Amino acid sequence: MRMDKLINMDNIDFFEYLIKEFSVNIPVHIETIEEAEEAAKVMLICARNYQYLNTLLMFLRREVHEAARLGNKEEKTILMDKRDAVNDIISSLKLSYQAISRAITVRQGNLEELHMSDKTF
Numbered sequence: 001m002r003m004d005k006l007i008n009m010d011n012i013d014f015f016e017y018l019i020k021e022f023s024v025n026i027p028v029h030i031e032t033i034e035e036a037e038e039a040a041k042v043m044l045i046c047a048r049n050y051q052y053l054n055t056l057l058m059f060l061r062r063e064v065h066e067a068a069r070l071g072n073k074e075e076k077t078i079l080m081d082k083r084d085a086v087n088d089i090i091s092s093l094k095l096s097y098q099a100i101s102r103a104i105t106v107r108q109g110n111l112e113e114l115h116m117s118d119k120t121f
Contacts, residue, residue, distance in 0.1 A: 003059045007079070024093070039103065060086060064083055
């Protein structure tokens with residue numbers, strides 16, 4: 001969706017859009033190669049969404065400053081709410097990425113440990 005359309009969207013619609021489009025499902029566990037591949041895909045989605053949302057955040061910051069410069073307090077407040085919501089989604093994406101990364105690292109460590117001890121899983 002175009003940045004200008006997002007910025008001018010009603011706040012409730014904007015918040016719902018963010019949740020619908022940028023929330024990711026964190027894998028419950030990573031035990032198989034297929035689950036690891038799926039987790040890697042989710043990590044890529046997180047990275048892509050992170051990049052897009054940071055661009056949106058840049059536009060929103062500019063719009064907040066413009067509303068402040070023009071003295072439009074109501075518009076500034078609306079835009080600040082959107083900016084804060086984007087920041088919250090960005091934080092959520094970072095946490096999701098880190099959680100998946102840690103789970104993969106733990107799984108790799110477990111596999112290496114099993115390999116070194118000649119045990120089978």
